Amino acid sequence: MDLNQTVDNVTLSKVCSIKADADTDEKKSITLKVKFNGSTLQSVFDKAVAGAVIQWQNGPGRKGFNEWTDKQTVSIDFKAPGRTQVDPMVALAMEAKADGIDVNDKQAFAAWITKKAMALVN
Numbered sequence: 001m002d003l004n005q006t007v008d009n010v011t012l013s014k015v016c017s018i019k020a021d022a023d024t025d026e027k028k029s030i031t032l033k034v035k036f037n038g039s040t041l042q043s044v045f046d047k048a049v050a051g052a053v054i055q056w057q058n059g060p061g062r063k064g065f066n067e068w069t070d071k072q073t074v075s076i077d078f079k080a081p082g083r084t085q086v087d088p089m090v091a092l093a094m095e096a097k098a099d100g101i102d103v104n105d106k107q108a109f110a111a112w113i114t115k116k117a118m119a120l121v122n
Contacts, residue, residue, distance in 0.1 A: 003042035010036040025099070052078055 012034050019027045036044065056076055061068070068074070092113065093103045101112045 001041070003040065003045065005041050007036040007039050007041060007044060012036070049078060052076065 013031055014034065015029060015031050017027050017029055019025075056074075060076075061074075093109075096103050096109060096112050099112065101108055103109045
């Protein structure tokens with residue numbers, strides 16, 4: 001594989017959540033479309049493994065610091081981030097609780113869900 005090959009006409013989408021600042025409770029869900037035009041495979045892979053490198057540095061790397069020698073090469077396996085499957089109602093209840101809603105109060109929980117749904121369609 002030629003890592004100097006450029007990537008053209010590739011777009012990947014990812015949904016993220018943003019807030020205006022750390023002190024606000026209001027958040028928005030935004031879909032980002034990342035366009036790869038003219039990037040080399042090397043630059044894309046470098047960015048893809050950055051998280052794995054940081055995890056290794058802060059975990060096994062630091063724990064085994066005294067075992068490593070300067071300029072040593074260590075091989076690790078790349079693993080894509082796992083996704084935990086959560087029941088949608090459980091996820092909704094968890095989010096409501098985080099917003100201070102008593103999910104056992106059916107009227108308050110229903111009002112919260114309605115407000116959330118209306119915000120999505122407006």
